[in-house]
Amino acid sequence: MKQTINLYQLSLRPVKRTLTAERLGYVLIAVLLIMVSWRIGIETGSQQVRSELQQAQTNYEALQTNLTQLTAQAQEQQVTQRLSREVERLELEIAASRSLLQEFSSFSMVSQVNFGSVLSDLAYVHVDGIWLTRIVADENGVEIYGKTLQPATIPEWISGFTEAPTLEPFQFSVVALQRDQQNVLNFGIVSKARSQNTSRAALEPEEQ
Template identity: 30%
Template sequence: MKHLADLYLSELQPSREKLTFNRVVGATASLLVVAVVLGIGIHFWASQQQINTQRAAHALSQAQQQLAAKQQQLRAAMNNPDVEQRIEQTELQLGQRQRLLQQMQQITESSQVSFATLLNELAQADVEAIWLQRILVTNSELTLQGKTANASALPVWLASFSNYPSLSGRQFGVFELRDNASSGVLDFTVGSLQHSSLLSSQPSRSAGAAQ
């Protein structure tokens, strides 16, 4: 059995609503409200941007003014004879101190090397009959104090100094030899006249003391 439906009946056709004046006015009003809100937002954003720009421009202007003031102060200072003189004096003092420091370092290094060489050569010239107890060096002047069991060994020992560069050619203006009855040996002092005031009546018991 076939069934037939007639879709073109007037009851089944969609109804068409007519655009009335009220609806047109409502839609137009809504669009106007949206446009006004957008306009206010854009105006507020533009105002904020303008304020920020003005603040940045003001800060930049102040920074430029401060920079110009500092540059002017610097130019004035550079053109000031007193400031230039102070700078020159400071540079001169620094240069003198640097040269003095270099000289002191050189003297210290030279003294250390010379004294080490002297000790080394005294050790090489060592003899069994002589015991050094004190070595005094000031301004390249040398004085030796110690003990010996044989008085004749002392001149032989001093003569051997000619074999060593740091000991050769030294003039000893002081030559003392004292009998130490308590120990059965002789105390001796051989050295420079410049050390006379520094020498005690007895040789020091601390070996290798250098001043």
């Protein structure tokens, strides 16, 4: 006779755990904690990035301000240097004009050369950068003395004499060149009828 023994007793059956309200609460709390931690991490990182960005913006503005100030200072220095050179040039022109006016006060009309016409022609052929300091015009010819910072302008200036009726008949040549302590070139030109020795002496300072 066949006998059967039931070993699957009630105590040996597996217990099926169900999701109770308590367990669901634990799960929700764990998920909430994870989300809060993640949110805090994002906020902390964002705040740090914003702080670094603000610092970089502040540094950029400071550098921009320094650059503007340095640019303004450089421009002011360049303007000051240009003004200084312009003042020196004007002082030379004023000194030359004063000397020329003093010479004019002692000139008179001569027999063979019309001094007024000579002055008019010299004004007509004027070249920037040349200042006349002395003019002699008489029966022997014409002597012209002046100053310049640009020696290359002298030949150009003399070539313009061909356009001046009073000066065109004369053949001029440079007979004296001398630089002073301010690096200004003193020059003298004469027509062929004059003595070169006399012209050179006119450039030398008078003895006191």
